[in-house]
Amino acid sequence: VNDGSPDVARYRSRSLWLDEYPGSLDPRPSLGGDLDCDIAIIGAGFTGLWTAYYLKREAPDARIVVLEKEIAGFGPSGRNGGWVQGGMAGTPSAYGLRNDPDGLARANAAADSSVDEIGAVVEREGIDCDFSKAGALAIATSEPQRQRLLAEVGSGQSLLSPSETEGYVKVPGVRSSYFSPTAARVDPARLVRGLADSCERSGVSIFERTDAIEVAPGSVRCPSGAVRAETVIRATEAFTTQAKAHSRQFLPLYSLMIATEPVPDSTWNEIGWRNGLLISDHHHLFFYAQRTRDGRLAIGGRGSPYRLRTPIDDRNERNSSVMSRLQEAVAKAFPLLAEAEVTHHWGGPLAVPRDWSMSIEFDPATGTGWAGGYTGHGVAASNLSGRTMTDLVLRRETELTAMPWVGHRVRNWEPEPLRFLASRAIVALLERADNHEDRNGRKAEYVRLIRPFLAGK
Ligand SMILES: Cc1cc2nc3c(=O)[nH]c(=O)nc-3n(C[C@H](O)[C@H](O)[C@H](O)COP(=O)(O)OP(=O)(O)OC[C@H]3O[C@@H](n4cnc5c(N)ncnc54)[C@H](O)[C@@H]3O)c2cc1C
Numbered sequence: 001v002n003d004g005s006p007d008v009a010r011y012r013s014r015s016l017w018l019d020e021y022p023g024s025l026d027p028r029p030s031l032g033g034d035l036d037c038d039i040a041i042i043g044a045g046f047t048g049l050w051t052a053y054y055l056k057r058e059a060p061d062a063r064i065v066v067l068e069k070e071i072a073g074f075g076p077s078g079r080n081g082g083w084v085q086g087g088m089a090g091t092p093s094a095y096g097l098r099n100d101p102d103g104l105a106r107a108n109a110a111a112d113s114s115v116d117e118i119g120a121v122v123e124r125e126g127i128d129c130d131f132s133k134a135g136a137l138a139i140a141t142s143e144p145q146r147q148r149l150l151a152e153v154g155s156g157q158s159l160l161s162p163s164e165t166e167g168y169v170k171v172p173g174v175r176s177s178y179f180s181p182t183a184a185r186v187d188p189a190r191l192v193r194g195l196a197d198s199c200e201r202s203g204v205s206i207f208e209r210t211d212a213i214e215v216a217p218g219s220v221r222c223p224s225g226a227v228r229a230e231t232v233i234r235a236t237e238a239f240t241t242q243a244k245a246h247s248r249q250f251l252p253l254y255s256l257m258i259a260t261e262p263v264p265d266s267t268w269n270e271i272g273w274r275n276g277l278l279i280s281d282h283h284h285l286f287f288y289a290q291r292t293r294d295g296r297l298a299i300g301g302r303g304s305p306y307r308l309r310t311p312i313d314d315r316n317e318r319n320s321s322v323m324s325r326l327q328e329a330v331a332k333a334f335p336l337l338a339e340a341e342v343t344h345h346w347g348g349p350l351a352v353p354r355d356w357s358m359s360i361e362f363d364p365a366t367g368t369g370w371a372g373g374y375t376g377h378g379v380a381a382s383n384l385s386g387r388t389m390t391d392l393v394l395r396r397e398t399e400l401t402a403m404p405w406v407g408h409r410v411r412n413w414e415p416e417p418l419r420f421l422a423s424r425a426i427v428a429l430l431e432r433a434d435n436h437e438d439r440n441g442r443k444a445e446y447v448r449l450i451r452p453f454l455a456g457k
Pocket residue numbers: 042043044045046047048067068069070071072073074075076077078079080081082083084085210211212213235236237238239240254255256257288300346347348349350371372374375376377378379380381382
């Protein structure tokens with residue numbers, strides 16, 4: 001593809017998916033002056049675009065404007081692992097559902113509904129993004145991992161034995177696994193860019209390379225003009241912390257990925273990895289992987305060190321030790337792929353709230369709202385946000401607006417350098433615990449030390 005803008009190389013280098021994106025990444029026009037509209041949405045990632053998409057369907061006459069600092073899908077929406085995964089983006093205890101089995105079942109059902117809903121939109125809008133609902137397999141390769149997996153899936157569920165696991169994929173030393181059918185593989189850049197095109201076709205205006213520098217009820221100030229709108233929605237996820245007023249709202253934790261060159265089908269057949277199946281493991285610093293449309297392995301994990309002064313920075317998107325850890329994980333779990341050349345390495349910031357659980361907020365009095373804090377779960381959860389925000393903006397009381405993440409208030413992270421120290425300690429201890437468990441096959445008890453900073457603990 002012959003893109004004209006000098007910035008396009010910078011966009012393409014952001015991920016395998018953006019690099020391989022078959023269409024143009026030339027930015028759409030920027031905001032050219034002052035503008036009046038009904039609804040202004042900041043951020044053209046999944047959250048902003050799903051919100052625009054559903055609002056336009058439900059209120060076709062509404063004048064909806066999306067303001068994006070770079071291009072649609074520039075953020076993690078165009079860089080992620082492509083896991084469209086059911087389940088809540090957060091923990092039952094954070095939402096007060098620990099002793100409420102009915103509420104928990106309703107919340108899980110609402111969260112799960114996004115997987116098929118995304119599939120339905122992809123079909124309806126003709127978005128060619130390799131959506132394939134073949135499920136996800138979580139594998140455990142040590143006893144502590146098996147126990148964590150069991151605790152996670154709940155007592156009513158049974159794990160697969162090593163021989164049953166072989167029906168999905170062959171992983172040396174696997175002890176058990178869990179198959180969840182509520183998951184689909186996708187090429188995230190094609191999905192987010194396709195969604196932007198659908199929004200535009202339906203009459204949403206998207207301005208790219210347009211930085212929202214001041215967001216207030218009724219107006220958004222950008223370098224080249226102001227947008228006045230009755231409703232203003234912020235959908236800027238981890239980037240939200242770049243604004244001083246929100247700097248402690250999330251811990252911007254980087255997740256990084258690598259992708260191999262395309263591997264022949266014969267190798268995939270030998271590994272027995274069904275096309276479309278997503279695979280993760282249960283180390284504390286777990287990996288998540290997909291076999292891509294063109295036969296690559298794309299695999300990611302966390303553990304990139306947090307920088308005190310530049311928590312969000314291009315330099316955080318690559319890290320040699322995370323890359324080595326991912327390559328080691330490949331060599332152990334999928335030895336036949338160990339020699340495949342790594343062609344891409346990239347990453348992006350996750351927005352981790354203090355309780356690791358998402359929120360959708362809308363204040364009808366001021367007409368302002370925001371959604372996010374998905375940690376690493378936003379591909380499906382952002383769709384739920386878009387549908388829920390639509391109901392909130394249109395002042396409808398629905399099953400979605402009654403969900404516990406709506407109006408879910410989370411306290412800020414500790415001030416620096418405590419947030420920095422906490423995040424460094426989390427990564428260092430989890431890495432040590434994984435090494436300990438791999439060596440000894442026994443649970444690393446000292447992970448308890450960082451429990452106050454982890455999800456739902
Ligand atoms: C490497 C990696 C792998 C991941 N894997 C998965 C996965 O497999 N499954 C999953 O569910 N989740 C995954 N995630 C998380 C998932 O990608 C995010 O939760 C999701 O994309 C968040 O979407 P969003 O629209 O809320 O935010 P973003 O995609 O971050 O979009 C926000 C947008 O706002 C724009 N913006 C920021 N500031 C401004 C401003 N001032 N003015 C205008 N625009 C602004 C940004 O440029 C950006 O385009 C992964 C994340 C990473 C980094």
